[in-house]
Each structure stands twice: as C-alpha cells, then as structure tokens.
Amino acid sequence: MARKKTVKKATSRAKSTAKTGKRSKNGNPTATKEKIVALAESVLSHIDAAGNPSLNVPIRSLSNVSFNKRKRIIELGDGKANRPFFDLSNARRFMQTLLMSSELLKLQDQEKTTSIRDMFYHCKHTIEGTREETFNDQDESDPIIEDLEVTLRTLREELRVFANPDGAMVGPMVVRDRGDEIDLSRMGSGGWAVPSIVEPETIQFVKSKAKYVLLIEKAAVWARFNEDRFWESQKCMIIHGRGQPPRGVRRLCFRMVQELGLPLYVLVDNDPWGYYIYSVIKQGSINLAFESARMAVPTARFIGMSSYDAVEFDISPSVTIRMNDKDIARAKEIMAYPWFQDRRWQREIKHMLKLGVKLELEALSNKEFSFIADTYVPAKLKKGKWLD
C-alpha cells in the first residue's frame, strides 16, 4: 500500500524488493530456515528414541566469555548449557524456545522483518487448559531470541528481527538506505535515525567526506554538536546511541571504521558507566559476546571525559557530583576487567576514585554553552589527549 504513494518511492521500493529477492537467492534465508528445521529434527530424534529432548545453548555470561588479547575483543567460549524438556527448571524455556523457533520460521517464509517486541506479542498466548501464558513479558522473550541467535549461529538480521532502533547520525556522508539515497549533511535537527539492521544489504555508504567518527553518549549533547554544525567544521560524523548504544549503532560504527577506514572517538560522561560504554564499543559486551567480531572496534579511542579534565579545563568543583557507593563499587569492578588492565586506564580509574567525584558531559556548559563543541573536543583532538 505504501508503495503506491509516490512513484519515486515505489521505484525505490521495487529496487529494495529486488535486493531482498537477490539475497534469498544467495541462500541466506534458506540457510536460516534449514538451521531451524535441523534444530527441530534433532529434538524429534530425541523424542523418537524416548529420550529427554534437549537443546544445547551456548552460555551467555561472564563465566563463558574471555578476552582475546590479540584481537582485543571479548569472545564467547565453548560452554553450553543443556536445556532438557523434562526438567522443571528448563521445561518452560524449552517450550518457549521451540515456540519462538516456529514463529521465526514463519517470518522467514513470509520474508518479513519485525521487532523483537512484535515477536513477543506474536508468540504470546494462553496455554490451552491453563491460565499460564507462553510468555509473560518481553524480558522473557528477548533472551530466548538471543539464545536462538547463538544456538543457530545466525545473526539477528538473518533471523529477520530487530530491537527498537535508537540513535541518530549526521555528517558529510551520503548513504543508501533500502535504495533511498540519503544525504546525512541535510538531516536538520533530528539527524538520520540509525536503523536496527545496517547490514550492507540494507545500508551502503555512497559518498563520504568524513575524517573521523565521534560517538557521543547522550542525545542532548549530540544535539548541541549538531546545532553548532560541529560535523561541518570538523568534517566528521557525529552519532549517538542514547546511553548504551544499540546493535545498529555499534554495527554502523564498526562498518565505518572497517570499510571507510575512519578512526572512532568516543565521548562519554566521566563515570564508571561511561567507561563501560566505551569498553562495550571497543571490546564488545558479555551478553552479546558472540557478536563481538562484527561489532567491536578495538581501535576506538576514549576522548573524554577523563578524570584529569576537571583540572585541565579548569572546571568548577561545584558542577562535579560526589560518587556514591554504587559508583565506587562499579569503578572497582571495571578496574578488574581484563580489558582495562592498561596502565593508563588503571591510572585514570584510580584518579577518579581518588577524587571521589564524577562529571557529566553537560557540566562543561557551566563555562559556555558551546564550550564542549568549540573548545573541549577540538582541544583534546589537537593535543591527541585520548586513551585507547
């Protein structure tokens, strides 16, 4: 229906359909389907043998991840959890996994892409003869999808599901999004919303004049950089992920670094959570360790804010926030991660603990509204004052 709105759009849609069609010819969706069927067949063979049907799901927790020092990314280990049906603690999740698999298969057949929230509602129903729901809330269905991703060794994109897109980007670049060419330097105040799926099949980089990518933790701070047209003067891409960046933003950064050879700078609050956001961009996360290889940017640079900046930039002590017990505990936890063992990082975190205060990006507005964009970031970049 949407196709008929304008001729221009219709043609572009046609192109994209052609693309997806081509993709299925590539065998990608078929492979996903085959994997799901194979999973079900293995369960059936257990049943035929009158055994306990079970699934082997790779474990996604700290115990099963390791830091690869050479690649400088977090990798998923070989640990697998056996999830037998005839086991009280696993029966429900077993049922949910199979239910989700069958619905994901339907998605493949219909060649549709949908959100994980959609999948939750799609799979949710009352189990016959009881008052029990197949899924109570999305917190129950999301891990099941993630489990399936690792179990089937497929990407979320291949399963045709995505999370809520979050994040925006502007800068001197032209991209093609499902066939539509978009000039990212003409995106107004809101910027280009980064989609959840940014695979080469959907997004292609057409033209780029950017010299680097600046990832900003907060949307509000990003808006300041955008209004000041920082990207124009600095010839860079500015992108935000509203806190912990979603997969789309991370994957896009990865691709820009990988395909366009741009350096990536990360600008976050000066608190333990800021450090951790940086570490996720750089090494990958524990929960999605299986995706590290295609998302983590080991060369990402931490531009700020550093615990030394307050003195360096003469920031008033009145805009600092005292660290609470949770902050201190988290800082110590982060200090113990193998990927924060660099001497400069240890010094950075120790200094923060010593000062006992944290600093938000907005604190820099205390001096001047545009201090962060006009002075802070350029100065840091010029002096090469970053951590990596």
Added chain:
Amino acid sequence: MSKPKSATTQNDKSQLSLTFPGDAGPTVTRVSPRKRSSPKKNGGTRRSQRDSTPVTAEKMASQQREISVSEFFAKNRHLLGFDNKRKSLLTTVKEAVDNSLDACEEARILPDLFVDIEQLEEDRFRVTVRDNGPGIVKSQIPNIFGKLLYGSKFHRLKMCRGQQGIGISAAGMYGLITTGKPVSVVSRTSKRAKAHHYKLAIDTKKNRPDIVHDDEVEVDWAHGTEVEIELVASYGKGRQGIDEYLEQTAIVNPHAEITYQPPIGERIVYARGSDQLPVETREIKPHPHGIELGILIKMLKETQSQKIGAFLKEEFSRVSPSVVKSVCEKAKITPATWVRQVDSQTAEKLYKALQEARIMAPSTDCLAPVGADQLLAGLLKGIKAEFYTASTRSPTVYRGNPFQVEVGLAYGGEIPADQLARCNRFANRVPLLYQQSHCAVFKSVAETNWRLYGMQQSSGALPSGPLIVVIHFASVWVPFTSESKEAIADYDEIRKEIGLGLRECGRKLNTFIRRRKKTQRESQRRSIFLRYIPEVSNALQAITGRESGGIREQLQEIAKYRTELADREMDDRGNIVRKRRDSLDDEHTVIVERDTPTDVDDSLFEGDEVKRISEKGSRAPRAKAKRGRKKRSVKK
C-alpha cells in the same frame, strides 16, 4: 497416693485414719498394695499431752484432734480434681464411667454406658451414669459410694482404671457439699433380683456412709448400676470437657458403647467398634525389686507362711528356688529359717539380698494393652486424618511394676495444620486431660526430635503440624503424680519406653511425609510437563511438518515414564534404589488418601462402617484404607 502417704509419715501412728493398724515398720514410705487392711476410722483418739510447759501444751491439746480422710479431702478437693466447676463436672463423670467400665470388664460384659448430664440451674447439674455391669450387692453399696478409700482395687496389682477407692465417693461428697443432695444409687445384680435404691450422704467427720433413703425399685434393665449425683458445676464444650473425655474414651475403649446426652444438643452415640473385650488380666504378686524394706517387714509380719523359703516363694512373683537359695545365703539364713525369728537386722539383710539378686522381670500377662489394631480402629473412627500408625511396645518394668506403652499417630487430613500437635494421653484406658506439662508422656513427646520425622518443632515444645499423638500407658500400678490422676510420674524407664514407641511410629510417619512430598512433587512435575507438551508438539509440527498428535502422544508417554521412574526408583536424594528401603506396608499403618481437607467422603467414617470392618479382625484397617482409595478413584 502422695498425700495420704505423707500424712502417714508426718504423724504418729493411729493419728490419721489412713494409718494401717498392722504397720509396725519404722519408715514406711510406701503403702503396700498387698495390704489387706482397709482404712478405718480410729474413733477419736486424742494425742497425749506433752510433759513440758503444761499451759501451752494443754491449750494446744484442746485443739489437737484427728483429721478424717473425708475432712481432709473435703478441704483439699483440688487434689481429687474438683478445683473448679468445669473440672468438677468432668471428674464426676470420669469417676463414674471409669468404675462402670472396670466393673463390666471384670465381669466380662461388653459395656453399654449411658451418660446423662442435665442442667437444673445455671450452675447446677445432675449427672447420671448407668452401666450394664454386674451390679453391686446391697451391703456394699453404702461403703463404695459413701466412704472414701474404700474399694477393691487398691490392694492388688491388677491393671484397671480405678486404683484408690476415692473417686466416686469423692464425687458424691463434692455433690453433697455443694448442693446438699445425697448420691442416689440404683443397682441390680440379676434379672431375678430386685434393684436396690440408696440415697447416701457421707459423714465427712467419720468418713462413713449416712444412709438417707433405702428401698427397692423397679427398673427396665437386667443388671447394672446407676449413679446419680447433683452438683454445682459448669458445662462447656471443647477441650478438657466431657465431650473430649468421652470422645477419647471411645478411642481407647472400642469395645464399649457409650450413649451421651449432653445438657444442650443431640444425643451422641459412640458406637461399639469391636466385640472383643480386652484380655482378662491376672492379678500379680509384687516383684521383689518393686518393694521397700518397710513393706518387706510388714509382709513378714502378715504372712501365713512359716518358713522364709516358703514366704519368698508364696508372696512374691518370679522368686524361684535358686533365687531363694542365693538370697538366703547372702542374708546368712537358710530357707528353713522361721519367719518369726527374723528380726529387723536380718530383714534388712534379706531386703538387700533381694535387691541385689538377679530375678526375672515380672510376668507381663497382667497387662491388657489396647492393641495396635484396636488403637488404629479407634483412631480411624475418631479422627479424620490421612495417615495412621500405631505400635504396641513390649511390656517392661519400672520399680518392679510391669507396664506397657502404646503409641498411635494420626497425621494430615482434617487435623489443623497451623497448630501444635495434640497429645492425647491415656492411662489404663482412661483419657488424661489435665496437667499435660507435668506428665511423663508430654515430656517424652516434647523431647523427641520430630524434625527427624518431617515435622516442624521448636526446641522443648510439641511438634507443630497436623498431628495427633496418642499414647496409652498400661500398668498394674500407674504412678500418677496426684490423686486426681491427671499426670503420669516421670520415671526414667517410662519416659524411655514412650520415647522408643514414638520413634518407632515417627519413622513410619517420616516415610509417609517424605513419600507424600515426593508424590506431590512428582505430580506437580508431571502436570507441568503435560501442560507444555501441546505447545512443544505444535511448534515441532509447524517446523518439521510432522503430525503433532503423534509427537504429543510420544511426549506424554515419556513424561509418564520419566515421572514414574523418579517416583518409583529414586530416593529423596535422587539416587536410584533397586528396592524400596522403607515400606509402609505393615498391618499397623493405614493411609487414607484425601485430596483436600474439605473434600472428604464422610460416609467413610460413619460408625457402623468402622464397626463392620473392625469385626473382621486384625486386617480390618487395611481393608478400610483400600476402600477409601477405591472411592477416590471412582470419584475421579
């Protein structure tokens, strides 16, 4: 026992009417059960004056006089169980019922009792208890009902309910004191005889019956006795009341049929659960280990035997010729020594020798336990539980007196689960309702570690949960802590024996609780699996195209097999066991399956049905249990 006893030791002989005329022993602390003498009124002997300070002594002497038993107990009626109005009513009924049951059993008659309580005024009641016993000969009626410490049971070692000859006359005395109305007794000994009717008052000063009325009446029953006492009392339902007493009496006396007419409400019939009278018990002679020196001296004085050897053999149980020989050697006398020649020193030697000698435990055929089957039948009749077990311990001895302990447990069902367990105590088939915490039985139950048996328990307390513990203590002489016969004295042997019985039943209870928990867990497991199976098989069909019905059946089969497997072959730690280690498959355990406390088939518990089942004999309770199961399954 303790009060009259202490009275004896405190005062000169002949001071109290309780003193035994023939008692010459220097320190008689215990009254021999063998003693023939009955307490007699000594007829106002005054204490002789003292020689010092004549004025005070004379003055005192004018106030010093004998106290009669009746006076003593009239003043100290709490010792006999008449402390308050409610308890007085219970004690009155209890004494009358105990006497009736004793009389019937001794005459080998299946007891039919009628208990009627009539409220005359707010706090005035008339208690009538009638039995179908042998009746009482006319001449004895006044003494039995009108004289304290008069009876047939004190002087012998035989298992029966009454012991001291105080009870019913004390009840009569209480009625007389509070209402001024004499006791009315009607008794008939046979069809041919006429029924005597007496109205008796106790002369408390002289401890003598005062016959107020005496005639013959026509009654519609062939033999038996009817007592009617009017007294000040109060009636209340619930715990420690008459209703509870009769209910519990019915449990341990399944051979008795008791019809009860409460002051308010419908007539209650506790139907006969068994036609078997308790085994007739033998009277036994004292065991040498159960006597004291004073008693030995007294026995030496009273014996008909001429020589020591004969005396030992005749007067004691379990004294064999070889025992006589060894005892005499030790005491440095010969069996041929004349009894008359034994002086107090020799008696002491003889006593020591007797205590040191190895003598067989007293014979135990003098005991008539309720029996595990009968106890079970009683429990099944009276309590709606899920699990019942009972056990009868072998007889043992305390202080030379044989005794036997029986334990029954009822668990689950309609027993309230949020309260402490109830402990029902019985001594010689009489329910004990008061002074629980002073009783050896209670102490044994509280000191048993019920946590081992799947119950909750805070230390030193009764376990909490849906449990009723029934303990029957049978002995030729029950060591009560007071004349009101409310608590059993705390002898080590008794406590130990009760503890062993409790543990025996506790283990079975534990097996049941554990198994039930496991079954519940298993059925829960199965239901969870069965719930998810349709979802799983539908999903599998959607993915593979294979027909879901078949998958479902296969899965259901596996679910059944897997949960059954766990049920059958795994113990609580999940280890696979080849054979069931602990089985509840013995004949003294009954399991009645009940889903929920409210969902109980009441028809199962009607008196007549239990009766019919119990008639079949020892396997009866199991048969009942099976019936229970069948009914359940039919319902489903």
